[in-house]
Amino acid sequence: MISIQNISKQFKGVSVLKNVTLEIKKGEVVGLIGPSGAGKSTLLRCIVNLEPIDEGCICIDKKKISNKGIQTKTGIVFQNFNLFPQINVLENITLAPRIVRGVSKKNADQQARRLLLKVGLFDKATQFPSELSGGQIQRVAIARALAMNPEVLLFDEPTSALDPELTNEVLSVIKELAKENMTIVIASHEMNFIKQIADKVIFMEQGKIVTSGTPKDIFDGQTNTRIKKFIQLFN
């Protein structure tokens, strides 16, 4: 479904992605792990076209994504949420469907309420982001991304900015989506969670994919001492 071929990306002469090749199948859950600065976020940002790539190509459904075009087949949930603070929860979710897709207010509201129910925040529709907890904010952000009916949902360290107590409510929503066969790529330091939900785990370091495999391969049968050490840090 997403085919990433030999992509490279530099920021002011510093290589952050080096020749990365990756295939993501429909319905697959891909976990991206690796130390900070490995290029996980950059890879995700390239897939949603927030960053232009320098070399290689990214195809979604066999269609090459251009550097200018807007990508709505992919949705992304950010580490620091980025909800719109000036409008309430419901409006946060309906804004894009209404102004980008021209969905009527009634239909957009209906869909938004369905999504809020899904993320367990049905009663928060008229609250403002400033009135919610971090975990609730992130769940609204997930609902907002889903409102555009993306075929792939990317998560860029969705729980890194949250208290440990609030992490679970976000992870359980992601787990629910994975169960529904949503195609997901998630960069995270929550190793246990990745181990549970991922079909494929990718370990990145210094802009390269070092290894990839099933969670079992990566977490249990690991022979590479560097990766072993890294995983142990989180257990």
Add this chain to the structure above:
Amino acid sequence: MNTLGSTIAYLLQGGLVTFSVWIVTIVCSLPLAALVAYVRKMNNRAVNTILGIYTTVIRGTPLLFQLIFVYFGLPIILKVQISPFVAASIAFVNSWTIYMSEIIRGSIDGIDKGQYEAGRVLGMNYSQIMLNIVFPQALVTAIPSLCNQAIEAIWGTSLLSTIGMDDVLKSARVILMRDFSVQPFIIAGGIYLLFNGAVVLLFKKIEERTSRFKVQYAK
């Protein structure tokens, strides 16, 4: 004999002149300023250079200079007669558009990059992002500074007499000259203060109404 009542009535007439120039200034400048800020954010080099120079000229010359230039100079250049009220409106709206556009531009710069990115990944184009996400937030952050500008616009109206308009201050001076009493000045001062107070109150109310989304992720 002049009673206190007729003095007040006369000064309030002046107050109406002051108020009408002020309201025209605020009502016209605010949307124009937003427009100028928007255009400058499009980063067209030629347009920005021209607007940059124009901003320097407007901010770098006194309001009195501009007022006199518009009233006495513009008719010579354009070969048309303009009334003092029109001249004052042009000069004030022009200046306040520039002042306020700089404030709004500053607040736009203060909006987190993540807000633009969130809009982009949801498929919005640049103008949709600006209109629906960035501007509403920038205007709210700008409220206190815009309030200051609105107050300075009141002070600015005290220059209106130089182009022959009878504003509050001029009216007070007329009565002072005639009656040789400071009473009209005290009343004029009271009118200014009330006017100011109303403006501050108005902006406070607007600020309160937006307080629910002003604090970003405070928890």
